[in-house]
Amino acid sequence: MNCDVCKQKTATVFLTQIVDGKMQKVNLCDACSKEKGVTDPKGFALADLLLGLGASEEMERSGVGQKCPMCGFSQADFKKTGRFGCSNCYEVFSEGLEAMLKGMHKGTTHTGKVPQRLLKARQHAEELKRLQRELRKAVDDEKYETAAELRDRIKHFEPGNTGAT
Amino acid sequence: MALHNILAESGEWLSGDGPQSHIVISSRVRLARNLRNFSFPGWAKKADRIAVLECVKPQVESLPEMADAYSAYSQDLSALEKQVLVERHLVSREHAAKGIGSAVVMNRKQTLSIMINEEDHLRIQGIRSGLQLKNVFKLVDKVDTALGEKLDFAFHQQYGFLTACPTNVGTGMRASAMMHLPGLVLSEQINQVIQAVNKVGLAVRGLYGEGTEALGNLFQISNQITLGEKEDEILTRLNKVIEQILQHEQNSRVSLLEKKAVLLLDNIGRAYGILRHAHSMASKEALNLLSCIKLGTDLGFFPEDGRLLVDQLFMETQPAHLQKSSQQKLQAEERDTLRAEIIRAKLAKFPKPDGKKAIERGREERKEKEEKDGRTE
Numbered sequence: 001m002n003c004d005v006c007k008q009k010t011a012t013v014f015l016t017q018i019v020d021g022k023m024q025k026v027n028l029c030d031a032c033s034k035e036k037g038v039t040d041p042k043g044f045a046l047a048d049l050l051l052g053l054g055a056s057e058e059m060e061r062s063g064v065g066q067k068c069p070m071c072g073f074s075q076a077d078f079k080k081t082g083r084f085g086c087s088n089c090y091e092v093f094s095e096g097l098e099a100m101l102k103g104m105h106k107g108t109t110h111t112g113k114v115p116q117r118l119l120k121a122r123q124h125a126e127e128l129k130r131l132q133r134e135l136r137k138a139v140d141d142e143k144y145e146t147a148a149e150l151r152d153r154i155k156h157f158e159p160g161n162t163g164a165t
Numbered sequence: 166m167a168l169h170n171i172l173a174e175s176g177e178w179l180s181g182d183g184p185q186s187h188i189v190i191s192s193r194v195r196l197a198r199n200l201r202n203f204s205f206p207g208w209a210k211k212a213d214r215i216a217v218l219e220c221v222k223p224q225v226e227s228l229p230e231m232a233d234a235y236s237a238y239s240q241d242l243s244a245l246e247k248q249v250l251v252e253r254h255l256v257s258r259e260h261a262a263k264g265i266g267s268a269v270v271m272n273r274k275q276t277l278s279i280m281i282n283e284e285d286h287l288r289i290q291g292i293r294s295g296l297q298l299k300n301v302f303k304l305v306d307k308v309d310t311a312l313g314e315k316l317d318f319a320f321h322q323q324y325g326f327l328t329a330c331p332t333n334v335g336t337g338m339r340a341s342a343m344m345h346l347p348g349l350v351l352s353e354q355i356n357q358v359i360q361a362v363n364k365v366g367l368a369v370r371g372l373y374g375e376g377t378e379a380l381g382n383l384f385q386i387s388n389q390i391t392l393g394e395k396e397d398e399i400l401t402r403l404n405k406v407i408e409q410i411l412q413h414e415q416n417s418r419v420s421l422l423e424k425k426a427v428l429l430l431d432n433i434g435r436a437y438g439i440l441r442h443a444h445s446m447a448s449k450e451a452l453n454l455l456s457c458i459k460l461g462t463d464l465g466f467f468p469e470d471g472r473l474l475v476d477q478l479f480m481e482t483q484p485a486h487l488q489k490s491s492q493q494k495l496q497a498e499e500r501d502t503l504r505a506e507i508i509r510a511k512l513a514k515f516p517k518p519d520g521k522k523a524i525e526r527g528r529e530e531r532k533e534k535e536e537k538d539g540r541t542e
Contacts, residue, residue, distance in 0.1 A: 071204040083284070085208040087201055087319030087327040090334075097331070101324070104332055106366075107393030110325025112336040113306070115313040118320055 003029035176275030183295020195290040197337035205329035206282040214266030239267040248485030335392030348417035381452030422527035433461040466518040
């Protein structure tokens with residue numbers, strides 16, 4: 001059996017690790033195992049190694065021959081460059097992406113900074129939802145004065161009035 | 166502002182007055198950002214790259230942080246000028262290879278540099294002397310927020326900021342510290358440290374980033390993960406590891422002074438002798454020998470007032486800086502001769518290393534410690 005990294009020498013180190021309930025196996029030759037720092041399997045993250053090996057394979061799962069309609073980028077291009085063509089590619093090739101990102105990062109959901117613009121839009125949408133909920137409740141409770149007030153405030157939120165509260 | 170004016174002054178991070186700057190040379194943070202609806206630079210056609218550039222560049226130049234900035238299209242910079250910027254870590258090696266359709270904007274203090282159309286549409290980078298990652302982040306974060314109001318950045322509900330390479334997606338942030346670690350190298354502990362750092366998901370690289378050698382005992386420690394962790398969490402974790410490495414480096418120096426004083430004296434003495442008397446020196450050799458002199462200064466073998474001189478030599482003896490100062494393109498051999506000449510001249514009045522005091526001090530400290538330990542036992 002040949003080494004999964006250099007694909008030339010005979011594998012002498014065999015690693016098996018369970019990640020998120022899935023079994024992953026990697027076979028390495030002596031030189032590659034040393035290079036990757038696989039001396040203590042307990043502290044060694046197999047995912048790091050798999051990142052390089054599995055990335056393009058994961059991408060292949062999301063349908064060969066598919067192209068990004070916006071930039072014309074294909075599966076084969078990713079395999080060649082390891083880069084995407086445009087931001088839309090993240091949607092087009094989303095199927096294999098999850099697994100690939102999981103190997104590279106800590107989870108697959110961004111928890112950091114959100115651009116101000118989106119933050120405002122998001123707050124805006126949430127506020128609108130809240131007002132609509134209150135309106136329904138006011139109508140149900142037959143509090144028509146409150147409902148009329150809420151209706152006016154919701155009007156301000158509709159397109160053309162964005163930003164006004 | 167003209168480039169030669171910027172380059173005449175050394176950058177803020179080279180002045181070496183940041184926290185812990187004897188060992189942590191610099192802290193750097195860069196954010197990768199892209200515009201929605203445009204192909205990433207590596208895939209975009211020339212016309213699209215130029216369209217992005219003409220949309221982004223004025224916005225970058227109008228930032229208050231860029232009031233006194235230098236701004237240039239890549240094709241207007243000579244290969245030598247680009248190389249000088251690479252040596253100062255103001256542009257990446259990848260960006261230096263770009264031509265039409267790319268540009269760089271940097272402030273006069275050289276603490277902020279924004280590359281347009283590198284691998285991503287924008288690479289916002291901050292760099293400061295010493296260990297102060299959070300301060301550097303504050304600067305780039307502010308700039309990013311300001312630009313985000315004007316530009317429509319590609320942002321995904323789940324994946325965060327979208328980047329050309331999926332290894333940068335999420336925060337788009339890569340934070341790093343450049344550390345001078347001769348103690349760990351001399352005491353042969355560096356490989357253990359590198360392995361330990363790798364295990365916690367951080368990367369260790371050489372002087373000029375990915376795939377480069379650790380010349381002059383200089384190492385870059387950076388985060389790998391950009392998705393699933395907040396910026397602040399990434400910085401805190403990285404900072405913690407850097408502080409630990411710093412502690413290990415300091416301990417290794419104390420222990421070398423105590424137990425391997427001859428090794429230290431020999432390394433520093435040889436470096437001093439060669440630098441003072443060589444007539445041809447490659448940049449690699451210069452970096453490694455200057456590292457010994459820097460270590461000697463840290464340990465008190467050389468007077469403190471020589472520190473800046475040594476730090477400056479690190480930069481001035483780099484190939485592009487050397488040619489820039491001599492105002493001509495030089496062959497490798499000519500460069501080596503000139504390099505040796507500059508070093509000899511600069512170190513002409515540099516006093517001989519005096520390790521006696523430092524070693525005695527080390528011994529006393531150990532004795533005190535032993536006595537103290539004896540009492541507590």
